[in-house]
Amino acid sequence: MSEATNGKVNSAAAVLTRKDFTSDQEVRWCPGCGDYSILAQTQKVMPDLGVPREKIVFVSGIGCSSRFPYYMQTYGFHTIHGRAPAIATGLKASRPDLMVWVITGDGDALSIGGNHILHVLRRNVDVKIVLFNNRIYGLTKGQYSPTSELGKKVKSAPMGVPDAPLSPLSVAIGAEATFVARTVDTDTKHLVATLERAAAHKGTAFVEVYQNCNIYNDRAFAYMTERSVRDDRTLYLQHGEPMRFGKEHQRGIRLRGLDPEVVTIGEDGISEEDLLRHDEHRPEGTLAYLLSRLDYPEFPVPVGVLRDVQRPTYDGLLEEQEAQAQQRHGTGDLDALFNQGDTWVVG
Template identity: 75%
Template sequence: MAIATNGNANGAAVKLTRRDFASDQEVRWCPGCGDYSILAQTQRVMPELNMPREKIVFVSGIGCSSRFPYYMNTYGFHTIHGRAPAIATGLKVSRPDLMVFVITGDGDALSIGGNHLMHVLRRNVDLNIVMFNNRIYGLTKGQYSPTSERGKNVKSAPMGAPDHPVNPLSLALGAEGTFVARTIDTNTRHLVATLERAAAHQGTSFVEVFQNCNIYNDGAFMHLTAKDVADDRTLVLEHGEPMIFGKDHNKGIRLNGIEPEVVTIGENGITEDDILVHDETRASSNMAYILSRLDYPEFPVPIGVLRATDKPTYDGTVQEQMEAAVARHGEGDLDALFNHGDTWVVEDE
C-alpha cells in the first residue's frame, strides 16, 4: 500500500510515520486505559492510508474517548454530546475530499446520540465511526451506560441496572449499515486490520471496539480476552472462511434450521463441510444479524467484519445533485437571491 507523504520546504515528498500523527498534547487518560491502545494503533494506521494530514479530520462528541482529536496531529473537532455524526455529516458533504473519522463512546453514541447514529448509518455517509465500548460512563465517574449488563451494580443503580443493554452491532445492522465490525483494544493486530478495512470502505463504516475502563469497569471483557480462554470464547470472522474456533481449532458454528449452534468437528459425523462459511458481502444482513446476537457463554463472541456491502453514499448523491443543478441553472448568485422579489428598506427615524 502507498505511504502517505507531505512535501517539505523544497517540495520533495516526505514519508510520514506514526510519530508524525502524534500531536504535542499530553495524553490525559487514566494509566492503563484501553484508549491508549486504540490511539496508538490509529496513529499506526494513518501513514498507510495514503492521505496527507491536512486531509484527515477527527470529530468527537463528549466522553473519555472524545479527547481523541487533541492527540492526533490532524484537523479535529471536539463537539457536543451525541452530535458528532451530524457535524461530521455536514463536514463531509461540504468537503468531500476529506477523510473523516468519528470517535465516540457507548454512552455518547447510543444514548443521547442514538438518533444521530441511526441516521448517519441509514444515509451511508462516507464516514468512519469508531465506537469505544467499555460498558460504563467513565468520564462522569461510573454510571451504567446503554451497553452495561442488566443488573450491573454501580453508583447510579445500587440495586442493579434495570435496563436491557443495547447491542451496538445489531443496531448498526438494523439501520442498514454497509460496514459493521467489532474488534478489541488488546488485540492490536486485529484492531489495526479492522481500522484499515474501515478506512477503505466507501460509505459509513461502524467499528465497535471492546475497550477496558480499568477504573470504573475493570475486566469487563476479561472473560473473552484472557489468553487462556480467548480462543474458545471468541470467533474470528474471515470472509470466505468457515466459522471455526477453539484452542484445538475443532469447534464451529452451523445452522440448525434458522438457529445457530456450536458443534464439534469429528463428533457425530460433523465435518468442516457442515460449518458455516462467512460471507460479509451478502446483500441481506440476516446472517450478519444472527452473528451479532451470538454471546458468551452459549456462543463465542464474533470479532471481525460482519457486513461489508456497497450502496450509494449520501454525500456522493448530494454532490451529484449540486452538479446537476449547476449544469441546469448555472452558478448561483447569493446577492441576487437576497435581492430577488419584494424587498424593502427600514429607514432610521
Template identity: 65%
Template sequence: MPSGVDVKGPKPTRADFATDQTVRWCPGCGDYSILAQVQKVMPNLGVARENIVFVSGIGCSSRFPYYMNTYGFHSIHGRAPTIATGIKVSRPELSVWVVTGDGDGLSIGGNHLIHAMRRNLDIKILLFNNRIYGLTKGQYSPTSEFGKKTKSSPFGTAEQPINPLGVALASECTFVARSVDIDTQHLSSIIERAARHRGTAFIEIYQNCNIFNDGAFEDFVAREVRTDRMIQIEHGKPLVFGKERRKGIRLRGFHPEVVTIGESGVSESDLLVHDETPQEPALAYLLSRMSYPEYPVPVGVFYRADRPRYEEIVEQQSIQATARFGAGSIERLLDSGETYKVT
C-alpha cells in the same frame, strides 16, 4: 481509495500523527491501545494529515482528537455525527472520522448515529464500548449488562442492554465490524479496512475501563482463553475457533450452534461459512447476538455493502442542476420570479 487521498510528498510515519498534548487517560486504559493502532494505520492510507478530521462528542473516548495531529473537533455530547455530516457534505474530499463511546453514541447521541449510518456518508465511526460511564465516574451505560450494579444502580439495573452492531445493521450501515482494544493486530487490520471502505464504516471496539468497569470483557478476551471464547469471522471462511481449531458454528434453522469437528459426524463442510456481502444482513445480525458463555464472541467484519454515498448524491444533484439550468448568479437570483418595472 479512501477520501482525501494525497500521494504527494514523503510518506508520513506514525509519529507524525501524534500531538504534543499529554494524553490524559487513566494509566492502563484501553483507549491508549486504540489510539496507537489508529496512529499506526494512518500513514498507510496515503492521506495527507491536513485532509483528515477527527470529530468526537463527550466522554473519555472523545478526548481522542486532541491526540491526533490532524484537524480535530471535540464537540458536545452525542453530536459528533452531526458535525461530521456537515464537514463531509460541505467538504467531500476530506477523510472524516468520528470517535464516540457507548454513552455518547448510543444513549444521548443515538438518534444521530442511526441517521448518519442510514445516509451512508463516507465517514468512519469508532465506537469505544466499555459498558460504563467513565468520565462521570461509574454509572451504567446503555450497553451495561442487565442487572449490573453501579453507582447509579446499587440494586442492579432494570434495563436490557442495546446491541451496537444490531443498531448499525438496522440503520442500513454499509460496513459493520467489531474488534477488541488489546488484540492490536486484529484491531489495526479492521481499522484499515474501515478506512478503505467507501461509505459509513462502524466499528464497535470492546475497550476496557480499568477504573470503573475493569475486566468487563476479561472472560473472553484474556490472552489465555481468547482462542476458545472468541471467533474471528472472515469472508468466505467457515466459522472455526478454538486452540485446536476443532470447534465451529453450525446453523440449525435460524439457530447457531457450537459443534466440534469430528464429533457426532460433524465435518468442516457442515459449518457456517461467513459472507460479508449477502443480499440481506440477517446472518450478520444473528452473529452479532452471539455472546459468551453460550457462544464464542465474534469479531471481524460482519457485513458490508456498496451503496451510493449521501454527499456524492448531493454533489451529483448540484452538477446535474447546473448542467440543466446553468450556474446561478446574483442577477439571475434576484430577477427570478415575476418581476415588473416601475418607471
C-alpha cells in the same frame, strides 16, 4: 472512487510516520486505560492510508474516548455530547475531499446520540466511526451505560441495572450500515487490520472496539480477552471461510433452522461442510445480524468484519444533485435569480 475521495491523492506525499500523527498535548487518560492502545494503533495506521495529514479530521462527542482528537496531529473537533455524527455529516457532506473519523463511546453514541448514529448509518455518509465500548460511563465516574449488563451493580444502580442492554452491532445493522466490524483494544494486530478495513470502505464504517475501563469496569471483557480462554471464546470472522474457533479450530457454528448452534467437528458425523460460511458482502443484513447476536457464554464472541457492502454515499448523492442542477441551470446568476417570475417596470 475519484482522486479526491477521502482525501486520497496519487502524488507521493512525504513519507510520514506514527510520530507525525502524535500531537504535543499530554495524554490524560487513566494509566492502564484501553484507550491508549486504540490511540497508538490509530496513529500507527494513519501513515499508511495514503491521505495527507491536513485532509484528515477527527470529530468526537463527550466522554473519555472523545478526548481522542486532542492527541492526534490532524484537524480535530471535540464537540458536544452525542452530536459528533451530525457534525461529521455536515463536514463531510460540505467537504467530500476530507477523510472524516468519528470517535465515540457507548454512552455518547447509543444513549444521548442514539438518533444521530441511526441516521448517519442509514444515509451512508462516508465517515469512519470508532465506538469505544467499555459498558460504563467513565468520565462521569461510573454510571451504567446502554451496553451495561442487566443486573450489574454500579454507582447509579446499587441494586443492579434495571435496563436491558443493546448490542451496538445489531443497532448498526438494523440502521442499514454498510460496514460493521468489531475488534478488541488488547488485540493490537486485529485492531490495526480492522481500522485499515474501515478506512478503505466507501460509506459509513462502524467499528465497535471492546475497551477496558480499568477504573470503573475493570475486566469487563476478560471473559474473552484472557489469553487462556481467548481462542475458545472468540470467533475470528474471515470472509468466505467456515466459522471455526477454538484452540485446535475443532469447533464451529452451524445453523439449525433459524438458530445457530455450536458444534464440534468430527462428532456426530459433523464436518466442515456443515458449518456456516462467512460472507461479508451479502446484500441483506440477515447473516450479519445473526452474528451480532452471538455472545458469551452460549457462543464465542465474533470479531472482525460482519458486513461490508456498497451503496451510494450521502455526500456523493449531494454532489451529484449539485452537478445536475448546474448542468441544467448553469452555476447561478444573481441577476437572473432576482428577476425570475413575473416582474413589472415602474417609471
